[in-house]
Amino acid sequence: MNTKKELKRSIVFVVLAVSLLFLAVPMASASDFSYRKAIEIDHTKVAGGLTNFPVLISMTDDDLRDDAQDTGNDIMFTDSSLNPLAHEIEYFNGTTGELQAWVKVTSLSSASTTIYMYYGNATCGSPENVVDVWDSHFKMVQHLNETTGMHYDSTANDNDGAPTGVTQDAIGKIDGADDFGGSDDQVDCGNATSLNITGGITVEAWVKPDTLAGWSEIISKRDNNNLTNYDLRFGSSTGSAPFTKVQFYWGHGLVPNQENWNVYSTDSTYTTGQWYYIVATREGTDRPKIYVNGAIVGGACTYGDCTRDMIANTNDVNIGAGITGGTPDWVFNGTIDEVRISDTARSADWIETSYNNQNDPSSFTTVGDEQEVNDTPGIPEFPTMSLPALITIAAVFLMYRRKQRQ
Numbered sequence: 001m002n003t004k005k006e007l008k009r010s011i012v013f014v015v016l017a018v019s020l021l022f023l024a025v026p027m028a029s030a031s032d033f034s035y036r037k038a039i040e041i042d043h044t045k046v047a048g049g050l051t052n053f054p055v056l057i058s059m060t061d062d063d064l065r066d067d068a069q070d071t072g073n074d075i076m077f078t079d080s081s082l083n084p085l086a087h088e089i090e091y092f093n094g095t096t097g098e099l100q101a102w103v104k105v106t107s108l109s110s111a112s113t114t115i116y117m118y119y120g121n122a123t124c125g126s127p128e129n130v131v132d133v134w135d136s137h138f139k140m141v142q143h144l145n146e147t148t149g150m151h152y153d154s155t156a157n158d159n160d161g162a163p164t165g166v167t168q169d170a171i172g173k174i175d176g177a178d179d180f181g182g183s184d185d186q187v188d189c190g191n192a193t194s195l196n197i198t199g200g201i202t203v204e205a206w207v208k209p210d211t212l213a214g215w216s217e218i219i220s221k222r223d224n225n226n227l228t229n230y231d232l233r234f235g236s237s238t239g240s241a242p243f244t245k246v247q248f249y250w251g252h253g254l255v256p257n258q259e260n261w262n263v264y265s266t267d268s269t270y271t272t273g274q275w276y277y278i279v280a281t282r283e284g285t286d287r288p289k290i291y292v293n294g295a296i297v298g299g300a301c302t303y304g305d306c307t308r309d310m311i312a313n314t315n316d317v318n319i320g321a322g323i324t325g326g327t328p329d330w331v332f333n334g335t336i337d338e339v340r341i342s343d344t345a346r347s348a349d350w351i352e353t354s355y356n357n358q359n360d361p362s363s364f365t366t367v368g369d370e371q372e373v374n375d376t377p378g379i380p381e382f383p384t385m386s387l388p389a390l391i392t393i394a395a396v397f398l399m400y401r402r403k404q405r406q
Contacts, residue, residue, distance in 0.1 A: 034120030048349030070094030294355025
């Protein structure tokens, strides 16, 4: 046997084997974390089949306090098959273990859904994917949780809001919020193309009015002396007090086009000092639908015929105020939180489930006990070689042995 040839063959085999080891693919990045908890979603709180739904996960957890990074950068979520789920952390306090996070769950239904929260990695950076939490129909998501300065849109559309006069860091329904009360209080979110919606639409917010003494704008894309694209407010169907009905309106106010105003009002009236989850939807030229606290409420068209198209305009979207001649008016007096605009009419199931989740997140989910990841079935430890790599190594070895016999 030629010793030099044998040596060359041995070297080639070793190089190939080592190279293939580096090509081995870990089957679960979750194994990089020390701990996990199962989170079960209560299927009785899910109104129907939903896809890519942003679930609020809210907890104060001693294990997160003790084992997660103080920044929460090592918190991640997966589905039951260990596929990563996009998430956004709205708030985390490493001293108390309090967490408010939005997780995009691929599918919710009448069957039980379990996801997992992983944590316990002292060196990793944040695995957040904020933009992907919100599906492409979301055109603006404002948590209003920033304590100073700009309010940042969580979607890819960057419809950030500039606050004027408002009190930031007020007590919100979910984390922080903005308190409105001055004559010029508003959050101006600009006039990007993504906010000019003329087809299906959903406008939603959590609101807690302090007074309802006059028209009270929640979300407005209007100038009272010009064209209104869409507007959600508390108002009156008669034009005078009380201003306690929820209204969605749109249209043109220039004389002689007064008949182009369209105002849809709830039959029910609402009061001050309590939180309401208010949603308005519209599809095409259908009459709008208004939901309060997850349930559709009766209403009527109190101006116009409520079948006219919505028309894009050049007005900015404002939270907490409308605009008349460039000046804020009909300013909301109270607290506003979690403002969202979508270019689709969200379903009744989506809206009811959103309310169930956001109104009482602790009953929407059940959080399991802490598990050590390396002791958890189904989480392979690194290194985990892929099957193709193993087959290739075996083939190379057999070829080597065959050559050895020649």
